[in-house]
Structures are given as C-alpha cells and as structure tokens.
Amino acid sequence: MQRIAIYPGSFDPVTNGHLDIAKRGLKLFDRIIVAILHNPGKKSLFTVEERLEMLAESMMGIDNVEFDTFDGLLVDYAHRCKASAILRGMRAVSDFEYEFQLALMNRKLNREVETVFLMTGLRWIFTSSSIIKEAARFGGDISDMVPPGVNRRIQAKFGF
Helix, strand or coil, X not given: CCCEEEEEECCCCCCHHHHHHHHHHCCCCCEEEEEEECCCCCCCCCCHHHHHHXXXXXXXXXCCEEEEEEXXXXXXXXXXXXXXXXXXXXXXXXXXXXXXXXXXXXXXXXXXXXXXXXXXXXXXXXXXXXXXXXXXXXXXXXXXXXXXXXXXXXXXXXXX
C-alpha cells in the first residue's frame, strides 16, 4: 500500500522552506499531495491558480509530488485522497501550540489520519511567506528565500 501524505498550506508564496519540507517528506512517504485550502475569506497576494503554477514550477523534477486545492475539512480531504498522514513543517516553538491544537482536532475528527511534524532546516527557520512578502513589499532582497520564478512574480506584483 502506498504511503500518501497531504502537505497543506496557503503557499502564498511558496518558499525554499516549503520545498525543503516536501523533499524531506518524500523520504518518509511514497507520494505527497501539496494542497492549497481554497479560502475566499483570506486575503492573498496570489490567486490560487497562480500559487498552483508556482508550486508546479518550483517543484518541477521532484518525483511523486502532486498539487491540488481543497475546500472543507483537511481530514475529509485526506480521506478522499487515501492519505494516511498530514505533513506539517515547524519553524520554532511559537508554531508548536497552534500546530498541536490543529493536530489534536484532526485526530479527534479522524483517528485514521496521523499528523507528522518536520522541523524546518536551520537555513529556513526564520522564513515565512508573510515575512517574505513584507520584506519584498519594501524592496528587500528575498532572492535566497524563494525559488527564482517565485521571486520574479513577487517583484512583478510589487512593481520592481
């Protein structure tokens, strides 16, 4: 039986830290579905379609990764995909409480789906999509924190 994990997130935008978690997750799982929650109530810099394009471009050449969007509960989506796990990256202790609460709720909703946490590589510990967007908005150099295609798109969004 194939071991499938869902790697959920907003990926607005995808960062090198996200790529690190996906690549390392493939050492544990046969297939990873990188999934964007379609949340119309959340204000994003990029559309869902743009984020899917950036994910596919950024992870080109990485086998056994696919991309999707979903609505509703993550555990329901995982069940539909026949996934046995939810893959989450953690940067710091500040992430732990929120992620722990989510994992416990998901466990209560569906005991068949495990949550697996991977610590972000030290190189990416301070990066988050929101911090990267904020730095880029004011002209900061983010080129070593995101894939090249993502950097170009962010530059275009902010008119640089």
